[in-house]
Structures are given as structure tokens and as C-alpha cells.
Amino acid sequence: MTTDELEQLLAQQPVSRLHRLAHGRIHRHFRLGKRRLIEALLRHSAEHRAGLESDLSILIQERPTPTGRPELPHKTDKPLSKATHHHGPIQDGEGPEPPTDLTAFLAGIGIPPPQPFVPDPWQEEALESLKTTDVIVSVPTGSGKTYVAVEATKRAIDADRTVIYTSPLKALSNTKFTEFSRLFGPDQVGILTGDRRDNPQAPLLIMTTEILRNLLYDAAGGEIDLRLDTLGLIILDESQYIADPERGVVWEETIIFCPGQARLLLLSASIGNPQDIADWLTSIRPTSCHLVQHHRRSVPLRAGYLHPNGKLVPLFRTVGIPKGPTSALHPEAKRLFAQYEDDSVRSR
Numbered sequence: 001m002t003t004d005e006l007e008q009l010l011a012q013q014p015v016s017r018l019h020r021l022a023h024g025r026i027h028r029h030f031r032l033g034k035r036r037l038i039e040a041l042l043r044h045s046a047e048h049r050a051g052l053e054s055d056l057s058i059l060i061q062e063r064p065t066p067t068g069r070p071e072l073p074h075k076t077d078k079p080l081s082k083a084t085h086h087h088g089p090i091q092d093g094e095g096p097e098p099p100t101d102l103t104a105f106l107a108g109i110g111i112p113p114p115q116p117f118v119p120d121p122w123q124e125e126a127l128e129s130l131k132t133t134d135v136i137v138s139v140p141t142g143s144g145k146t147y148v149a150v151e152a153t154k155r156a157i158d159a160d161r162t163v164i165y166t167s168p169l170k171a172l173s174n175t176k177f178t179e180f181s182r183l184f185g186p187d188q189v190g191i192l193t194g195d196r197r198d199n200p201q202a203p204l205l206i207m208t209t210e211i212l213r214n215l216l217y218d219a220a221g222g223e224i225d226l227r228l229d230t231l232g233l234i235i236l237d238e239s240q241y242i243a244d245p246e247r248g249v250v251w252e253e254t255i256i257f258c259p260g261q262a263r264l265l266l267l268s269a270s271i272g273n274p275q276d277i278a279d280w281l282t283s284i285r286p287t288s289c290h291l292v293q294h295h296r297r298s299v300p301l302r303a304g305y306l307h308p309n310g311k312l313v314p315l316f317r318t319v320g321i322p323k324g325p326t327s328a329l330h331p332e333a334k335r336l337f338a339q340y341e342d343d344s345v346r347s348r
């Protein structure tokens, strides 16, 4: 397909379909009108033409129902009897030949072109709320929780307060130590883990949550290792660990022992019941806790199925992880599942 043909085809599509196509490809596509959306898709397709065309043809083949949603399940699909099984390319009417290697499967996902940094409203909301309350940020992975942590740290340090940032893993603490040392300057950042103790007097200390819990225990017993009285902010990254059957108690105790004058910032992509945790914090801490939450994914998920024959195919007919009625299996995935069932019945 030439670029002109692709442009024409895109122009014939309803804008909702263009947004579905842009999801995961064009940063903040939902802000664009149809014309700019098409321009952005064409720009993007300069490098990822095959993936875009394949996803477009999948979307076009979805038949709309009176509700405007794709009609599923596909009533006219042939039954998957043995007679319809085949090992070559899938037949007309069943959909296009699916991507079969990882590059094609992941087409359209990558680093977006550079743009000026503009904080998202939820990031601003979290930072604003932190001035007066504890905050739980519960947003999907890759949304930009680090920005909130970094800005909140800057503000605390500017106000002559110290900051503790914890992560559940030594490896993650090491990575954050390197990242934050680059950002704030090496003299501003220290690290305390089971393996490392560098620059412990720095205003920003990175540590594992267990180490912080132990320091808070010691402080409660009168053994103060940290300048806890100047502590302005404790950031608990990956705080979904509070639900961990074995380690969760460490997060609970850290929160319970957190000095009253310090703000708590809990970051997570996957707390199931963040409002319950916020209510609990409000009930035990001197300040209330504000929940910042959204479910929009900046980094799309794609579900794939690796068949024992080594073929990687999309699991669903739609691009990304579908919700509700769009969750029909991709025809090729259906065929492979059915073939697998047949093979296992035969081998019994």
C-alpha cells in the first residue's frame, strides 16, 4: 500500500477506530483531532508500516453492532471442526496472516519521538496534595510515578528536610541510587541496604523497606541512627508489597512507625484496594491520605500465545489486552488452540 493509499484509507475510518489504532503508538493521541491523528499515524508508519497496516486491517474487519461495538463472538466463523484445520496461512474471512515473530508482534510499541515535558494532571494532583496530606499514587506501570517522587524530593530538600526512598529489592535500590545520584548530584544521595552503606548523612537516602523498618524500630527504642526529626518525606515505591503474605508486615510496620511530621508517599501500579489502604492511613496517621488513581495505560499490553510449534500469535483479535466483549480470540490463536486440543486427544 502506498502512503497516499494508506492516508485515504485512514481518512475513511471513524475517529474512534483511529484512536484505537493510535493507542500505544501515538503519545497522548486522545488529545488529537482526526486530521492530526492521521498525520501522526502516517509519521509513525514511516518506520512501522507493516504493524500499522496489519492492525488497521484487523480493526476494519471487526463488524460493528447496533451499539457501535464490535460484534463478538463471530457467529459466522466456521466451526473449528477437524475439517477446517490447516497448517498453512489462515483462510480468507478468518483474518490476515498473523505476525509470527516478536518484532512484528510488538510493532508500534517503542520509544515515542521526543516532546517537551508536560506533567500529567494526576502528577500535579499528587504533588499538590502532598503539601497537606499523605498520598497514595495508584496508576499503571510506566505512567511516570518517578516524576512525582523526584519533584516531591526536590521540594523537601529545598525546605531543608531529609527524604527516604525505599524499594523492595536491593537491585532496585542500587538502580535508583545511580539514577538519583545523577539527578541530584552524588553528595546529595546515600544508600543503605544489606550490602551497601554509602553517604548515610545525605539528605536523600535510598534503602530497602526492611532496612527502614529496622531503623524505625531502633528509633522507637531510643536508638536513633537517622536524623528522624528532620525527616520530611518517606517514599515507599512498589508499595503493593503491603499485600505480600510474608513481607507485607514490613510495609505495615514502616507506615505505623513513620514519624508523624514526615509525609508518606506510596507508589504502586498494582494495589488492588488502594482506597482501603488510604482509609487505613487516614485512620492511623496525624494527616489524612489522598488517593490519586487512574487506569489509562501509557505502555500498551499485548497478549500473545506461544504455541508449542514456536509460532507467536496475538491471543486476541483486537490490538492490546481487550476488555469486555472485544475479547474474542484471534482466528489464528483459535486455530492453534483447537489443533493443540486435537493433537492431545489423538496422543491419549
Ligand SMILES: Nc1ncnc2c1ncn2[C@@H]1O[C@H](COP(=O)(O)OP(=O)(O)OP(=O)(O)O)[C@@H](O)[C@H]1O
Pocket (backbone or CB within 6 Å): 117, 118, 119, 120, 123, 140, 141, 142, 143, 144, 145, 146, 147, 268, 269
Ligand atoms: N508527563 C509525562 N509525559 C511524558 N512522559 C512522561 C511523563 N511522566 C513520566 N514520563 C516518562 O514515562 C516513563 C516511565 O516513567 P516511570 O519509570 O516513572 O514509570 P512508573 O510509573 O514508575 O512505572 P513502574 O510502575 O514500571 O515503576 C519515563 O521515561 C518518564 O520519563
Ligand SMILES: [Mg+2]
Pocket (backbone or CB within 6 Å): 145, 146, 237
Ligand atoms: Mg517506578
